[in-house]
Amino acid sequence: MPVVVTLDVALARRKLKARALAAEIGLSETQLSLLRSGKVKGIRFDTLARLCAALKCKPADLLDYDFDPADLERRDEGSDA
Numbered sequence: 001m002p003v004v005v006t007l008d009v010a011l012a013r014r015k016l017k018a019r020a021l022a023a024e025i026g027l028s029e030t031q032l033s034l035l036r037s038g039k040v041k042g043i044r045f046d047t048l049a050r051l052c053a054a055l056k057c058k059p060a061d062l063l064d065y066d067f068d069p070a071d072l073e074r075r076d077e078g079s080d081a
Contacts, residue, residue, distance in 0.1 A: 004064040005038045010055050025050040 011018060022032040027047065034040050048059055055061070 002066045002068060004066050005035060005062065006064050007036045007051070007062050010057055010061055011036075014055060016055070021051075021054055024054045 011021065018032055018036065019029055021027075022029045025047070027050075035043065048062070051062060052059060
């Protein structure tokens with residue numbers, strides 16, 4: 001998936017433990033771990049907003065996009081339009 005979660009970088013910059021962040025924003029440690037590892041397919045905007053508020057950052061500080069033109073070609077090949 002081209003969307004990359006960079007939450008670990010934000011945690012490291014602020015010298016904050018994931019356990020403390022999870023408790024602060026009301027998310028289970030398991031769910032935060034899955035998010036950090038990129039094993040989720042989506043994130044609710046309210047969760048993203050709580051992360052940004054706790055880390056004093058913007059969504060772009062937590063997410064990145066790794067563009068690969070081949071992804072577009074594969075997507076276009078699979079469409080009927």
